[in-house]
Amino acid sequence: MAQQTVMERLEILADAAKYDASCASSGTAKRNSKGGKGIGSTEGMGICHAYAPDGRCISLLKILLTNHCVFDCHYCINRKSSNTRRARFTPQEVVDLTLAFYRRNYIEGLFLSSGIVKSSSHTMEQLIEVARILREEHDFRGYIHLKTIPEADPELVARAGLYADRVSINVELPTVAGLTRLAPDKSAGQIEGAMGTVKDAIVEARDARRKFRSAPKFAPAGQSTQMIVGADAASDADIVGRASTLYDRFSLRRVYYSAFSPIPDASAVLPLKRPPLIREHRLYQSDWLMRFYGYAPGEVQQATDAGGMLPLDIDPKLAWALKFRDRFPVDVNRAPREALLRVPGLGVRAVNAILAARRQRRLRLDDIARLTVSLAKVRPFLVAEDWRPVLLTDKADLRTLVAPKKAEQLELFAA
Numbered sequence: 001m002a003q004q005t006v007m008e009r010l011e012i013l014a015d016a017a018k019y020d021a022s023c024a025s026s027g028t029a030k031r032n033s034k035g036g037k038g039i040g041s042t043e044g045m046g047i048c049h050a051y052a053p054d055g056r057c058i059s060l061l062k063i064l065l066t067n068h069c070v071f072d073c074h075y076c077i078n079r080k081s082s083n084t085r086r087a088r089f090t091p092q093e094v095v096d097l098t099l100a101f102y103r104r105n106y107i108e109g110l111f112l113s114s115g116i117v118k119s120s121s122h123t124m125e126q127l128i129e130v131a132r133i134l135r136e137e138h139d140f141r142g143y144i145h146l147k148t149i150p151e152a153d154p155e156l157v158a159r160a161g162l163y164a165d166r167v168s169i170n171v172e173l174p175t176v177a178g179l180t181r182l183a184p185d186k187s188a189g190q191i192e193g194a195m196g197t198v199k200d201a202i203v204e205a206r207d208a209r210r211k212f213r214s215a216p217k218f219a220p221a222g223q224s225t226q227m228i229v230g231a232d233a234a235s236d237a238d239i240v241g242r243a244s245t246l247y248d249r250f251s252l253r254r255v256y257y258s259a260f261s262p263i264p265d266a267s268a269v270l271p272l273k274r275p276p277l278i279r280e281h282r283l284y285q286s287d288w289l290m291r292f293y294g295y296a297p298g299e300v301q302q303a304t305d306a307g308g309m310l311p312l313d314i315d316p317k318l319a320w321a322l323k324f325r326d327r328f329p330v331d332v333n334r335a336p337r338e339a340l341l342r343v344p345g346l347g348v349r350a351v352n353a354i355l356a357a358r359r360q361r362r363l364r365l366d367d368i369a370r371l372t373v374s375l376a377k378v379r380p381f382l383v384a385e386d387w388r389p390v391l392l393t394d395k396a397d398l399r400t401l402v403a404p405k406k407a408e409q410l411e412l413f414a415a
């Protein structure tokens with residue numbers, strides 16, 4: 001077989017990396033400057049957008065070191081039994097590509113993952129070697145996100161964080177039963193053990209740096225994980241519960257939810273259809289409620305139906321409010337922050353603006369209208385100086401009135 005060029009391998013290994021959502025660039029409309037129109041592209045091969053810890057959107061070179069793999073996870077296009085084109089980079093080649101892209105200002109960092117070759121520890125060593133060469137030999141100060149292999153020697157897992165800004169270990173499936181069925185070579189115990197190792201190392205490094213400024217940093221952007229949604233029978237309530245446990249036990253920065261997408265040459269045990277993309281979006285919204293809006297996991301689970309699924313036509317915050325109507329309306333001129341955050345249609349920024357403004361004067365419905373996208377959605381749930389809704393419990397058709405119209409939803413998920 002003819003030797004593959006670097007560009008051919010880049011094409012294969014960037015494409016193979018796109019299934020990992022841990023540095024998701026979803027939501028961007030496809031644009032390019034082909035034909036001489038405009039400038040720039042959102043489709044650069046292997047380039048994705050991610051959010052840095054300080055909130056900036058950054059471009060990363062997102063590739064695999066290799067898509068050869070000795071494991072056989074059913075949901076993965078790179079699994080041993082898959083009939084996909086294979087390629088491999090050496091650590092030095094990834095370093096050269098990263099530096100070349102960086103110098104041309106195409107990227108601000110690297111997201112590197114890999115299939116497992118020879119052994120988990122051997123692969124982990126290769127991943128670390130890329131980061132080591134970049135940091136030690138080239139004084140690379142860009143962002144590095146390393147995917148960590150849980151089955152590798154814990155010392156290697158811990159070393160990855162000395163070079164990487166962020167490390168991530170995928171839990172893959174929301175339930176242990178799902179993992180056992182769909183990723184037979186992986187073990188939930190090993191995955192959680194590796195996450196524990198990373199968490200401990202992050203805490204130790206932080207403590208050491210409080211005492212000695214010269215102590216080495218360890219994964220300063222923390223650790224994250226990814227769960228595949230819709231490949232097994234786990235309900236949204238299961239996923240919310242699992243995510244909350246992971247946040248608590250391992251102090252994760254993010255849990256990413258990736259709607260299972262049927263892959264070419266798929267295993268027969270997988271569903272034939274992908275779950276609706278909006279399910280992934282509802283899970284991100286529920287995650288947001290737990291992290292920024294003060295909802296306990298049990299409360300988000302209360303927004304699900306009898307089968308444990310979040311409604312697709314309305315967001316989980318609205319679904320919760322409709323179930324617990326007795327908690328509304330909330331008085332925008334008197335209610336505490338926590339109660340305001342529960343009002344459908346009011347985001348954190350709007351609530352902060354309300355709290356600041358009401359120190360000066362009493363707020364009217366017009367003031368709230370300026371802070372929200374949909375006054376129709378907010379209005380039934382609040383009281384303002386010149387507004388008091390009829391009792392929510394009296395309105396049997398409230399759901400119809402506040403649910404977004406079909407056209408609005410289609411527009412939101414038209415990607």
Ligand code: SF4
Nearest residue numbers: 069071073076079115
């Ligand atoms: S370990 Fe599993 S998920 Fe990872 S590359 Fe190999 S087959 Fe894919």
